[in-house]
Amino acid sequence: MKNIFFLLCIAVVFISCNSNNKNTEQTNNKDVKETMVASIINSPLLGSFVGPFGDNKITLLITKVLGDSIEGRSVVGGNDRPFSGLAKNSNGIYSIVAKEPGDDKYDGMFTISFEEKNPNAITGNWTPYKEDSHGGAKDFSLTRNIFKYLVDVGQYPQASKRLLKEEDVNNLMKEDLQVMRNEIFARHGYCFKKKDLREQFEDKDWYIPNTVDVKNDLTGIEKTNIALIKKFEKYAEEYGDDFGR
Structure with missing residues (x-):
């Protein structure tokens, strides 16, 4: 009987210790997770920074900060x-x-400086992995700016606000129709591949390049x-002035 009682006592102690270890492990895991969340939420580095980048406009988004x-x-x-x-x-x-990963011919490395006392601005340099890529290295100074979808901006905001009627478009030149159409994409932060299209919008304060795919946003x-x-646009190209332009 004494031996049985002794074995039972050992089992109880073992279970108790094991339970305490699990509780301690769970508590430690919880503390780590909470620290990670706090680090991600509270970092002054998080945000979206916009400004000139050579001949283009860049948006640099820091989306996650964990430790260093x-x-x-x-x-x-x-x-x-x-x-x-x-x-x-x-x-x-x-x-x-x-x-950047390096699997794209335009990839490179960013060196960025950020002052805690001035959280709305960053400065830095981008160096391409390939010397002839994207016109070479670039210095930049960017300002914190968050992309927002705005319907009241541009020359033709009605194209995002209401259904157009034929009389809204049938007397416009092809170039004007192209601006009207591309403004829709620009309002969603679409970053145009073609330089001439980028140049139409990159000097506008409201335009913030934010994505290269807006199909699901329209x-x-x-x-x-x-x-x-x-x-x-097709009519304007085919018929020109004969179509009432």
Whole structure:
């Protein structure tokens, strides 16, 4: 009986210890997760920064910060590329080195400087992996700016606000119709591949390149209007002044 009682006591102690270890492990895991969340939410580095980048306009998005690791993406020149790297803080100044994957001919490395006392601006340099890529290395100074979908901007905001009628488009020149149609994409932050199209919008304060795919963002009104505008663009090309232009 004494032996049985002794064995039972050992089992109870073992189960108790094992349970305590699990509880401690769960608590530690919870603390780690909470620390990770706090790091991601509270980092001053997080955000979207916009400004000139050579002949183009760039949006640099820092989307995740965990400890000294960062992740994000750059949208410029019709490309949307991810990057990742490390951030070091010395006396309130962050120094960031972040690299794009390298599987695209235009990829490169960002070196970024960020002051805690001035959280709305970053400066830096981008160096391509290939020397002749995208016109070579570029310096930049960017300002914090968040993309917002706005329907009241541009020359032809009605193309995003309501269904167009034929009388809205049948007396416009082909060039005007192209602006009307491309403004719809620009309002959604579409980063145009063609340089001449980018140049139409990159000097506009409201335009922030944010993506290279807006198919799922277009509204039903916009999709219908795009089809109508394209039809009249074709008419304008085929018939010119004979079509009432």
